[in-house]
Ligand SMILES: Nc1ncnc2c1ncn2[C@@H]1O[C@H](COP(=O)(O)OP(=O)(O)O)[C@@H](O)[C@H]1O
């Protein structure tokens with residue numbers, strides 16, 4: 001099979017549409033992951049609720065995201081958009097990872113900080129909101145950033161639940177035109193074009209936060 | 213007051229009958245027990261402190277001095293006995309005629325009477341000096357921002373750091389950080405100030421500045437002070453009474469002139485000798 005540049009150029013708009021869906025899924029899924037993960041990390045420290053939350057999210061963390069996608073897709077009513085399911089499952093799955101990241105950040109806050117809060121009788125919302133989380137999150141920004149790239153690279157799994165992301169589009173083009181090399185190659189390049197600059201930005205953030 | 217003499221206990225640890233509250237004392241340790249695992253650190257410790265009194269706690273490392281301050285600050289759970297502050301049980305609450313273990317709300321309210329300065333300062337590194345000092349008054353006492361700012365400015369004057377109000381703790385020397393920590397504790401207007409070896413993490417040349425601030429506070433306020441220190445001349449200057457601890461017990465107590473000048477107990481003598489040799 002030979003490379004057909006003209007054909008390759010002609011499919012770029014469709015692939016970019018797929019890329020837009022991929023990015024949408026990444027961004028929304030990631031927002032779910034960073035917000036939910038924070039709640040999970042805090043809930044895990046509460047009596048009674050904590051152990052339950054721990055078991056549920058350990059289960060989510062240690063089972064493959066593809067299985068979770070197919071499972072929820074199969075159970076969800078047909079009226080729910082596949083993209084919605086995909087974003088929710090990716091978000092919850094990655095929340096299990098970000099919760100671990102937050103947990104390590106929270107545990108890294110010196111014991112003396114908690115004691116100073118107690119000595120000042122600070123209410124819990126200030127202890128968490130003004131003292132513990134600002135210090136904890138600062139330390140884990142780079143680790144959280146790495147999960148943004150991982151999540152982005154996991155979006156092709158959405159293919160399995162018929163979300164029109166970039167891999168889905170590439171595959172559709174291949175089936176229609178009986179040639180798939182151009183579409184898959186371009187899809188790969190587009191992934192690269194997004195993740196390499198993102199990785200560079202995250203490395204920079206990492207250095208910045210490590211410096212202070 | 214009608215007191216029942218019932219002796220039945222519940223499974224709650226440290227439950228006692230609520231006897232009459234002590235008067236004329238701001239702090240009373242009543243048969244206080246503290247254990248870490250099998251290590252009994254305080255074994256039925258009794259002592260009391262009068263309002264406005266400045267007490268220095270001395271004694272060998274591991275004798276329980278820090279534990280006493282941490283119990284008072286309710287940073288540690290008590291394993292037996294009762295600590296009274298202002299005639300109210302500190303780590304317990306009254307329920308009918310019983311004392312039961314205090315809940316978080318009770319602890320938060322009793323803590324407001326007590327301030328603590330830590331060996332490692334424990335300033336909030338993510339906040340400016342100003343915020344460090346106003347955080348407690350604004351968010352735990354409900355003082356207005358303006359008033360809290362004014363307190364912060366006055367206290368920074370007192371500790372000689374008014375030009376550092378917008379600095380961050382990392383930009384300050386250890387001695388300056390500790391002076392901010394003192395200002396932060398005082399901003400809560402506590403009746404009782406706990407000081408746990410507040411100069412022992414400092415470079416030697418920074419110690420005097422911090423001790424001067426504390427001397428000044430001792431002279432100009434009537435705050436009750438409990439102070440653990442190895443700075444014997446400071447202890448002599450500011451304290452009304454010195455308690456020598458050994459193995460979680462008061463081995464000897466008296467005015468500083470007596471404890472430092474004419475100690476009676478062998479343990480006190482050898483402890484003071486050791487401190488003098490190393491200081
Ligand atoms: N968090 C802790 N866990 C276990 N043991 C502790 C803890 N804190 C203090 N101890 C023990 O309690 C005893 C008294 O310690 P401490 O009150 O710090 O003494 P001091 O301040 O007089 O040096 C020591 O034997 C110490 O090892």
Ligand SMILES: [Mg+2]
Nearest residue numbers: 277278279409
């Ligand atoms: Mg100590």
